[in-house]
Amino acid sequence: MEIDYRKDEELEKLLKELKEIKQNDYEFHDNLKPVYTTGTGLNRSTVEEISEIKKEPEWMRRLRLKALEIFQSKPVPTWGPDLSGIDWENTSYYNRPDERRVNDWNEVPDQIKQTFQKLGIPEIEQKYLAGSVAQYDSEGVYHNLKKVWEDKGVVFMDLDSAVQKYPDLVKEYYCKAVPVTDNKFAALNGAVWSGGSFLYVPKGVQIDMPLQTYFRMNGEATGQFEHTIVIADEGSKVHYIEGCTAPRYDRDSLHSAIVEIYVKKNAKARYTSVQNWSKSVYNMPTKRAWVDEHAQMEWVGGSLGSKVTMLYPSSYLRGAYATASNLNIALAGAGTYKDTGAKALHFAPYTSSRIVAKSISIEDGKAVYRGLLRVNKGAINSKSKVQCDALLINDESSSFTYPHDEIYEPTATFSHEASVGKIGTEELTYLRSRGLSEDEASSMIVLGFLDDVMREIPMEFAVEMNRLIKLEMSKYGAVG
């Protein structure tokens, strides 16, 4: 077997560069007062106020109010993590950081610009991206798309701007894959959504560089409720990336997003997200893709941080030969409850899905895999493969697996694999006896555990994940 020297060398170089940046914590915060806020609490007038300030069309205002009713009628789910800590009354649902949305970093207000610079966003955009959107609290503050793609008809901007500029296109897709009736948090998003991205890739357009949206939450006890829509029209190809961070506060914040992805016939979409929320964030997004005939959907997710995360990206395989893959890495640090997984629903013949979920629990961190596999009658010869691996770092770490299968088609084939491992003193000592520090040894074991997933994901993402995991591991002293 040949070694890919170039890749190894590149990785080593990147890791070294990243170390030098010494961006060793995302948990800083800016003392920035929003230019507009709806204050705390949520009622009909809050929703009307948000719609008013955004000067939205009537149809959107009505959808928001309907969503609010649904939100109010649905109970807080109790089948998973404890959500009783969410302080609905004292959360601030809408915070506008600035009046303007610009497409030049120089025009972004200094303090906000500095934050994004600290996070390395403008640099990454320049090097690796075809387009970029940056959101700060409730609103997108910056968006830019390289001209070559704009000329080909690609649309990439924050959803608010898209509602104004492309209302018909937005209306056609908004809340179709994720109706606001889906769950309490989707309904909440429907009522108070703000920001998020709108990405439309026309027929046959294949974008070779990724497009990225970066979400930064700055306020304490605030909510971020972006709504993202990605449409990969027939025969197109796109890779969309999301990154998210937030400072750590004493009072908890709430993040409840909706992501809808439409992969049309013969199209290929990849959605990559790196979530690195601080330990004071409840992260409750709803993400779903509709995958048509011969289309391919890939979910790649890294979920580090947050207090509670409930996240199950879903693929609705609607056309024959549609495929979905879901690679997910969840890291549950001290005090964190990660309830994550994936759903694959096979509605058409010859569809296939593959789910690989890896979780790491540190100290009293708890990682749960919760998955749904459904194969409808008539989805003949569909295939699915699910693999869940857990790694426990400490004695008090825990991991649980709850797969749920509903198979109504006798010709379908599916398999489940699960494993649980633990970092032991013998392995650590062996690596340390060769000169590796305890941190290096344990992160090497952790990265080794993730290796098969890391191999399949884009390199920039692998490097970023590598670094974040090492950073997260180094926060915990003695491991093993």
Added chain:
Amino acid sequence: MSVLEIKNLYARVEDKELINDLSLTVRGGEIHALMGPNGAGKSTLGYVLMGHPNYTVTSGSIRIDGKELVGTTPEERAKNGLFLAFQNPVAVQGVKLSTFLRTAYNQVHPNEKMSIQDFYDRVKLHMKRVGLEESFISRSVNDGFSGGERKRFEILQMIILRPKIVVLDEIDSGLDVDALKMVSEEIKEYYSQDVGFLIITHYQRILKNIEPQFVHVMMNGKMIMEGSNDISLKIEEQGYDWIRGA
């Protein structure tokens, strides 16, 4: 030239005293063999030297070139030039040989700049010499390796990391005659006036290939006899009773 000095060492696991007033000096260019019946404390000594966290040193000292190692971490000891070839090396799933060797090398020799290409060329050359197929470089450390392959990999690590003091804990067990010959050749090739060896073994056969200048016999955590390679021959023929009786 390096020197390992163990002086009046006492060590235990939980409440059990396993090393009992042990002293030993190994200088660069010297080959020492350590023999003794099962349970004498030979492997324990290896672990204690390497700083395994399950073993506690209660008194005494372990020095390399005057630097005290008692109380330091295993990685600190590796950086000071100590190497232990484990009797039963553990598998570390997912950690690739290539990454592991490269990281360890960079830790132990932080000032040496060797390109990745040159580094792997060197690794491959020595893999061939110890009898490991090149494909092993992409495999996980010791994962699914046979007993013999694990021993060969220990020797490969020794060659790559270039330690000053080498402790080989039953490197000969699990190796067939040909493999033992191959491994012995690599050890001899590595041997120089700068490197001191402590070879822990039950058998004389490895000591035929690599002839020690000193043979020590350990029992109940103590050194009870020291002498030339003649001792190993006598042990091979008569066992340990003659020493017990002495």
